[in-house]
Amino acid sequence: MSNTLADDRIKRLKQTLDEKIQGSSSITIVPHTRIDFDAIGSAIALYILALRQKKEVNILIDDNYSELDVGVQTILREIITKSFNIIKYAEYKEKFANKDNLLILTDTSQKSLIPIEEDIVNEKIAKRKMIIIDHHPFGKSTIEATDKFISADYSSACEIITKMLFLSRTKFSSEIATYLYAGIWLDSNRLTKKGALNETHKWAGRLVENNADIDKVNDLFIEDYNNNQKIQDLVSKRLTMFGYTIAYLIGEDGKKYCSEDLAKAADACLKYRVDASFAVGNIGNNTVSISARSKGNINVGEIMEAFNGGGSIISAAAKVNDEIPSEVAKKLIKSLKPNFYINKEN
Ligand SMILES: [Mn+2]
Incomplete structure (x- = not known):
């Protein structure tokens, strides 16, 4: 029964994303700093969603790549090869921080975990040009934006996005399925009892049906250990x-x-x-x-x-x-x- 309510919220998230993306000149996806598999996986899926609306899209990553998990670095190399537009904060501030730009935060709702100055964050909130998608519980520096979807009922941001894609019958490639699976895998503690929540296995299973490459996800995770x-x-x-x-x-x-x-x-x-x-x-x-x-x-x-x-x-x-x-x-x-x-x- 509680499921229905959760489903409604997910559908509202999709509507909000569609409307706000449509009404913006450019879209910047903001995963949390020290980007991990969940942040990058969900960011990639959101990027594709915005790209389909024929918008100028980019992902804001201000991290030093060499300090990131080796598997995450592999994913970044793959998407850069595929011409994904990844920008640093300096470029964001110079070219995109205008009033028509939409910020979509994923895998965090904390001011302290995004590489954006406070006055720009505040302006985005005031103009309702910010959407927040997160699975972490509310904290002290949670951003008070109107359009936020924060629910600790999901293992990961990737689980939220996966559910949203399936409920809205949005088609996506096996590569996207693989990235989303990697995010769920990380944050559900490899789909074990303590990390996986109510529906985690269900959505992970749907990604496998959608040709997520589990062997590749496994390799991405081992890579870091083997290289370190x-x-x-x-x-x-x-x-x-x-x-x-x-x-x-x-x-x-x-x-x-x-x-x-x-x-x-x-x-x-x-x-x-x-x-x-x-x-x-x-x-x-x-x-x-x-x-x-x-x-x-x-x-x-x-x-x-x-x-x-x-x-x-x-x-x-x-x-x-x-x-x-x-x-x-x-x-x-x-x-x-x-x-x-x-x-x-x-
Ligand atoms: Mn996460």
């Missing part, structure tokens, strides 16, 4: 077991890591027969980052709260200042208690 010696070194050389159920990695005290690599290393540890994994490493500026992952039996969000961080049961993080990784790891191990198990019978 730092992550592989962490997992192969610095892994310790706590009891039989927790794996943890501690980066070398003097070596600098990036938080994304620590997160991926923690992810990679879940391939072992453990309930949870932690990756602790120095990320510079006197800060140690902890990335925590769980298969659902241990609430890592709660554990990270003790370190002034947070997150969900299966994925969480914290940052600790003025300490070295080995000391932070010691405290972490001390804090692990049996009561973090959610269901001891399982």
